[in-house]
Amino acid sequence: MNVCVIGTGYVGLVTGAVFSDMGNDVVCVDKDARKVEMLKRNEMPIYEPGLEEMVERNQEDGRLTFTTSIGDAVRNAKVVFIAVGTPPAPDGSTDLSYVAAAAKEIAEAMTDYTIVVNKSTVPVGTGGFVRSIIEKHKKPESEFDVVSNPEFLKEGDAIKDSFEPDRIVIGAPKQEVAMALLELYAPLERPMLITDVPSAELIKYASNAFLATKISFINAMANVCEKTGADVSFVAKGMGFDQRIGKEFLNAGLGYGGSCFPKDVDSLNHKAKALGEDTLILDAVTKVNHDRTPRFIRRIHEFMGEVKGKRVAVLGLAFKPNTDDMREAKSVEVIKALLDAGAHVVAYDPVAVEKAKEVLPAGVEYAANAYACSEGADALVVMTEWNEFKLLNYEKVRDLMKRPLIFDGRNIQTLERMKRLGFDYISIGRPPLLNGRK
Ligand code: UDX
Numbered sequence: 001m002n003v004c005v006i007g008t009g010y011v012g013l014v015t016g017a018v019f020s021d022m023g024n025d026v027v028c029v030d031k032d033a034r035k036v037e038m039l040k041r042n043e044m045p046i047y048e049p050g051l052e053e054m055v056e057r058n059q060e061d062g063r064l065t066f067t068t069s070i071g072d073a074v075r076n077a078k079v080v081f082i083a084v085g086t087p088p089a090p091d092g093s094t095d096l097s098y099v100a101a102a103a104k105e106i107a108e109a110m111t112d113y114t115i116v117v118n119k120s121t122v123p124v125g126t127g128g129f130v131r132s133i134i135e136k137h138k139k140p141e142s143e144f145d146v147v148s149n150p151e152f153l154k155e156g157d158a159i160k161d162s163f164e165p166d167r168i169v170i171g172a173p174k175q176e177v178a179m180a181l182l183e184l185y186a187p188l189e190r191p192m193l194i195t196d197v198p199s200a201e202l203i204k205y206a207s208n209a210f211l212a213t214k215i216s217f218i219n220a221m222a223n224v225c226e227k228t229g230a231d232v233s234f235v236a237k238g239m240g241f242d243q244r245i246g247k248e249f250l251n252a253g254l255g256y257g258g259s260c261f262p263k264d265v266d267s268l269n270h271k272a273k274a275l276g277e278d279t280l281i282l283d284a285v286t287k288v289n290h291d292r293t294p295r296f297i298r299r300i301h302e303f304m305g306e307v308k309g310k311r312v313a314v315l316g317l318a319f320k321p322n323t324d325d326m327r328e329a330k331s332v333e334v335i336k337a338l339l340d341a342g343a344h345v346v347a348y349d350p351v352a353v354e355k356a357k358e359v360l361p362a363g364v365e366y367a368a369n370a371y372a373c374s375e376g377a378d379a380l381v382v383m384t385e386w387n388e389f390k391l392l393n394y395e396k397v398r399d400l401m402k403r404p405l406i407f408d409g410r411n412i413q414t415l416e417r418m419k420r421l422g423f424d425y426i427s428i429g430r431p432p433l434l435n436g437r438k
Contacts, residue, residue: 001024001025001078001079001180001183001184002024002025002027002076002077002078002079003016003019003024003025003026003027003077003078003079003080003081003184004026004027004028004029004073004074004076004077004079004080004081005019005026005027005028005029005080005081005083005119006029006030006070006073006080006081006082006083006084006102006105006106007029007030007082007083007084007085007098007102007120008028008029008030008032008035008036008039008045008066009083009084009085010046010048010153010155010158010259011083011119011120011151011153012028012030012081012083012084012119013028013039013044013045013046013051013055014048014051014153014158014159014162015081015083015119015151015162016028016064017051017054017055017058017064017159018054018159018162018163019184020058020063020064021054021057021058021063022187022188023063023187024063024184025063026058026063026064026065027065027066027067027072027073027076027077028064028065028066028067029066029067029068029069029070029073030066030068031068032068033068036066036067036068039055039066040059040066042055042056042059046323046324046325047323047324047351047352048155048156048158048159048323049156049159049322050159051158051159054159070105070106070109071109073109074105074106074109074110074114075109075110075111075112077114078114078115078180079114079115079117079180079181079184080106080114080115080116080117081117081119081149082099082102082103082106082116082117082118082119082120082130083119083120083151084098084099084101084102084120085098085120086098086099086120086121086122087263088263088266088267091270092266092267092269092270093123093267093270093271093274094121094122094123094263094267094270096122096123096126096129099118099120099122099126099129099130100129100130100133103116103130103133103134103137104133104134104137106134107133107134107135107136107137107138107142107144108137108138110134110138110139110142110144111139111142112142112143113142113143113144114142114143114144115144115145115147115177115180115181116130116134116144116145116146116147117146117147117148117149117181118130118146118147118148118149118150118201119149119150119151120151121150121151121204121205121208121260121264121267122148122201123201123205123267123268123271124198124201124202124205124271125198125201126148126201127146127147127148127171127197127198127201128197130146131146134146145172145173145174145177146173146197147170147171147172147173147177147178147181147197148169148170148171148172148197148198148200148201149168149169149170149171149181149200150169150200150201150203150204151204152165152166152167152204152207153165155258155259155320155322155323155325156320156321156322156323157322163188164188164190165188165190166190166191167190167191167192167193168185168188168190168191168192168193169192169193169195169200169203169204170182170185170192170193170194170195170200171194171195171196171197171198171199171200171201171203172194172195172196172197173196173197175194178194182194204264205264205267205268205271206268208260208261208264208265208268209264209265209268209282209285211249211261212256212261212264212265212285212289213281213285214248214249214250215249215250215251215255215256215261215289216255216256216284216285216286216288216289217288218232218235218236218250218251218252218429219252219253219255219288219289219292219428219429220288221235221236221252221429222252222428222429223295223429225429225430226428226429226430229431230429231415231429231430231431232252232411232428232429232430233252233411233429233430235429236250236251236252251410251411252411252428252429253292253385253409253410253411253428254292254293254296254330254334254383254409254410254428255288255289255290255292255293255330256289256328257319257320257327257328257329257330258319258320258325258327258328258329259325259327259328262286262289262328263328265282265285265286266286268282269282269283269286292330293330293333293334293337296334296407296409296428297333297334297337297338299407299426300338300379300381300407300426301341303405303407303424303426303432303434304378304379304405304407307338307341307342307343308341308342308343309342309343309344310343310344310378310379311343311344311346311376311377311378311402312338312343312344312345312346312377312378312379312380312381313346313347313348313367313373313374313377313379313380313381313401314331314334314335314338314345314346314347314348314373314380314381314383315347315348315349315370315373315380315381315382315383315384315386315389316331316348316349316382316383316384316385316386316389316410317329317331317347317348317349317352317353317356317360317383317384318331318349318351318352318355318356318384319331319384320384320385321384321385321386321387322386323351323352324349324351324352324354324355325352325355326352326355326356326358326359329352329356329359329383329384330383330409331347331356331360331383331384332359332360334381334383334409335347335360335361335364336360336361338381339361339363339364344365345363345364345365346364346365346366346367346373346377347360347364347365347366347367347373348366348367348368348369348370348372348373349384349386350386350388353366370388370389370392370397371392371396371397371400374397374400374401375400375401376400376401376402377400377401377402377403378401378402378403378405379403379405379406379407380397380401380405380406380407381406381407381409382406382407382408382409382410382412383409383410384410385410385411385412389412390412390413394413394417394418394421394423395421398421398422398423403424404421404422404423404424405423405424405425405426406418406423406424406425406426407426407427408425408426408427408428409428410428411427411428411429411430413425413427415427415430415431415433418433419433419435422435423435
């Protein structure tokens with residue numbers, strides 16, 4: 001099938017690469033000429049395992065092309081995906097200006113019947129909005145339909161999630177329109193759900209808000225654990241065995257960041273409020289999440305004592321492992337607070353350092369690896385649960401540090417191991433481990 005994808009951000013680029021890998025002819029369009037040139041040279045604007053190889057393979061085979069010119073790409077495509085950015089507006093709502101601009105350009109370029117698919121995460125009702133823009137700008141003879149096909153991929157697992165999604169949701173105005181998308185996705189042999197357009201739009205927000213709720217819920221329980229001597233890892237495990245609850249997304253820590261959860265919860269909250277509906281749950285989920293880092297910083301002060309003039313090693317900068325994405329990364333808030341308190345911060349991340357430099361204050365020193373980062377440190381702070389941090393030689397880390405004190409914001413170690421190694425170890429929702437000292 002001839003497919004056009006507008007926008008080569010996370011969702012657009014991965015979607016384009018995966019559709020081409022499935023044997024379709026895909027043209028990816030982006031306004032940013034520099035990015036398009038980079039992609040033509042197989043240079044990825046994001047770090048995503050497996051993506052570069054896939055883009056290279058499909059470009060070589062001629063199934064995947066990149067262009068800045070929307071006209072030909074839309075004219076030759078049966079299905080056009082809108083996968084442009086939907087950034088948050090200052091009031092928490094979603095800025096749909098890029099979606100609107102893409103819809104107008106599609107309308108102007110369309111000749112034959114075209115299916116326009118909203119892949120970007122957009123508030124319920126956006127399908128109608130896109131439809132009205134296209135109606136206004138299209139040639140009288142052009143026919144089209146607007147479909148919602150939300151994307152559920154996770155950064156760091158994007159390729160796997162695209163090939164093996166838990167479900168494919170297709171919100172279409174009529175069955176015949178949904179069939180074209182069914183045909184496109186059929187080779188994946190995954191569960192597909194056909195709905196009306198608004199339901200599909202809302203499924204995406206409801207799913208993300210529910211996952212965010214799970215995270216905030218377990219973090220609220222972690223706070224109770226810290227006051228009672230209970231261990232949140234056991235609590236989460238015990239809850240997760242109940243199949244109605246499930247074990248996923250019950251990792252207590254510094255809360256959720258990234259480009260989706262914070263913005264999607266805010267957007268849904270804004271929409272529900274605008275509709276005059278109660279948003280107590282969403283307010284609470286957001287509040288618990290916002291309180292995570294200030295609480296962690298208070299614990300650093302409580303257990304470290306004087307921070308001024310101390311060397312603090314920070315392991316992990318990205319908002320989560322296997323990505324270089326720094327959007328809403330909790331490391332930024334923690335590092336700023338440490339710098340404000342007069343600490344000397346030395347940071348290391350396996351892939352996010354270059355992106356981190358764009359958002360972190362100038363005073364941060366960057367180390368070449370985790371061991372160099374730990375050297376001479378008065379405390380080590382774990383911000384991202386990269387696998388390599390779990391597998392470090394902690395005897396070596398302990399010997400390199402000035403004081404064997406770890407603040408673990410992601411619970412990557414067991415209390416037993418840290419006790420055996422002689423660390424003072426402060427984690428989330430678990431009793432503080434102060435080896436030999438009270
Ligand atoms: C999320 C959704 O999972 C995905 O379906 C959607 O399409 C986009 O948003 P992503 O933002 O890439 O994906 O990351 P995810 O792995 O879901 O993690 C989001 C945040 O929640 C991270 O900051 C992570 O550290 C945090 N998290 C996740 C927890 O704190 N605890 C958990 O148990 C799980």
